[in-house]
Amino acid sequence: MIINGVVIDDTFAEAFAMKGTRLVITAATRRWARNAAHSMTGFATSVIGFGVEAGIERDLTPDETPDGRPGVSVLFFAISSKDLARQLPINAGHSVMTSPTSALFAGNDGEEKIKLGALLRFFGDGFQISKMVGDKRYWRIPVMDGEFLCEEFAYITSAVGGGNFIILGESRPQTLAAAEKAVGAMRDLPGVVTPFPGGIVRSGSKVGSKYKTLIASTNDAFCPTLKGQTKTELEPEIEAVMEIVIDGVTETAVAEAMRAGIAVVCELGQAAGIRRITAGQYGGKLGQFHLHLRKIMS
């Protein structure tokens, strides 16, 4: 398949069943809600070594938030509920509780719970106040700008992680520009996030390493400077490769985001230095979801 001079490889993105949760961060202004959201999701780019990956899903208008203030919805993903439950309160405590005027709420329902306010409340040192509103409990934790309001639990839902596509271009500026455009096209889609910085990862990884302690290492087949040194996947004209990883609440949401992203990259086309689009997979044996590029783009 070739779209506007861009070759779409006959391959698939191998995505995994993950556990996810949506959180809603609100603040007095959108800027402060985003400050908290950026901080909370910023370091959570990959489950490898960190346990969770996260991103900003979208901005929320005051009508869409529980407390009627500007908000941001963020999505967190992990391989297991245990990982999510371990890391989420830490990120929330470091990044949201500390952020001026913020409040934190669950953004989805579910059977399985993660302790959120139920743990952060201890920061209140006995001055915290529990309040039930309907069937939900909230914690009012006294802080130096007033009170930090935090819902007691977040709720785990099934999710799909590791959706991806890889853009191969003739130069780094051209490839980066195309990848940025793709991330822009996916930004407002519901139910997906692109967890890496700016939504783009330049250090794509392969499974394993020559070093026994590492579970992942650089994807040498896609490193342009190694074209003559390893079994490369790159044509001579390729000088830069950028990957976009997409996590979402459903397979459909991830596939739709991939379609939107690939479509704008193809719009730029070969004239803008984009030569090929492929996807990351591990032989099809690890991931439960196979998102075929040609099927998505047909």
Place this chain on the structure above:
Amino acid sequence: MTALTLTLGEPPRQRVDVSALTPERLAGRTLEAVAAIELMVGNRRERTGDLFTVSGDPIPAEGEAELALRKGCDRLDCIGQGMTRGEITVGGDAGAYLGLGMKGGAIRVSGNSGPFPASGMGGGKIWIDGDAGDYLAAAIPGDKLGMTGGVVKVGGSVGERAGDRMRRGLVLVEGDAGDYCASRMVAGSIVVLGRVGDFAGLAMKRGSVILFARPERMVATFNDCGSHTIPFLRLFMDHIRTFGGKFEQLDRSYSRARRYAGDQGVGGKGEILICEARPA
């Protein structure tokens, strides 16, 4: 289908314990079987059919369970005691212990209620359109705790000691509250749109009393924490607005309040919040 209706004949001269007449206890019974249920009237037993006219459709064993009490009076005690589902509508007044130990379902009283309404209530809803007697949502003598869950809304005023030893749940009062409101309160929320009497929050351990005017006399062991915008109040006002009546006037603009923490004599983890905006 019309609800099973019990219409009181002559108002009884003595108190009647109607705790046997909850929707779930009457479910699956014929009208004749309902009429044959014996109730305590003073120290005697009388058949329901001798006190009430039984009409309407029997309550099915499964599904919706609705019971109407007509011509209610203040001698009918323990209406809805221990009920877990269904709905009771009381036309007129209710006696003491309305919804005692209720766990679920709904009771609506068009008139007033006697003392101890919602005492020991763990869930469900009680709507009293008129006034409620003393000890609303409070513990009956011998009980450690009063209300432990659910919602009570009173359209009129409430007597003394509303929320005494209340542990959880929501009490909404459109009118005034008497003296000792929230005394010995353990936790939960009480909202009074009108005025409260003296000694509000006396010996209160935790919980929130939300008012819209400062009581004339505050208990000395409540300390002023100043005026603040309290994020929780935005959420809370949204919630209680859904209960209708005068509470519909409330919105997020009521999120600024003066906070008094107390009772410092018993730990001081409770609070009286006096909202700085006032509903019309």
